Amino acid sequence: DVKVTQSSRYLVKRTGEKVFLECVQDMDHENMFWYRQDPGLGLRLIYFSYDVKMKEKGDIPEGYSVSREKKERFSLILESASTNQTSMYLCASSRPGNPYEQYFGPGTRLTVT
Amino acid sequence: AQSVTQPDIHITVSEGASLELRCNYSYGATPYLFWYVQSPGQGLQLLLKYFSGDTLVQGIKGFEAEFKRSQSSFNLRKPSVHWSDAAEYFCAVGVTGGGNKLTFGTGTQLKVEL
Secondary structure, eight states: OOOEEESOSEEEEOTTOOEEEEEEESSOOSEEEEEEEETTTEEEEEEEESSTTOOEEOSOOTTEEEEEEETTEEEEEESSOOGGGOEEEEEEEEETTEEEEEEEOOOEEEEEO | OOEEEOOOSEEEEETTSOEEEOOEEEOSSOOEEEEEEEOTTOOEEEEEEEOSSOSEEEOGGGOEEEEEGGGTEEEEEESSOOGGGOEEEEEEEEOTTSTTOEEEOOOEEEEEEO
16 A cells, blocks of 8 residues: 655644654655645645755745655645645545545644744 | 636535535646545545547546546546445546646545435
8 A cells, every 4th residue: 555654743833933844755756746735725736856956836835845855755835834834734645547536644733933 | 728617515415325526627638637636644545547539437446537628628437325424525626747746626525424
């Protein structure tokens, strides 16, 4: 089974802090994704990556950056956390031959106070 | 750009009753269609998918969905709901040339009454 893990299930940070959310997948998937999930808005794509050191903006990249130094790891960075970034963050990965079938991690619920 | 509409925010059904969750998409060609389920506190799990071929697709946990091109719909069904089916359900669409991206609907929260 594909396993996608996220470094924290719950995280509380203060406004202005730099926040790192880590995601690791163990199936050698080339594609990785970061979403945020908010009630009534569904999942919205923040950034995705096709390969190591490659990144593409999703629908809501403002206030976020990403890093992919190794194939299995995709990090989401909040340079200066703000209260409107309080949300559930979901990481996903997919195979190159089947890019739309995504496998999700359990999510990180981030609260910015 | 493609879009996905799930018109029902909340649905309540009795255990053992049938279920249909609605999903409509907007896209010029045939998209790739998915249903995901999210149990409380968990990530999303793929229930089923449609790429091409038979328009009635079977998924895990006894779910099925039917692609209707004329209605731009991909509704999820289950003949008899179990209490463990209580969760949030998301419809998603992927399009060719869309950069491997999925567009998700806003979700339908299913409550099952015992």
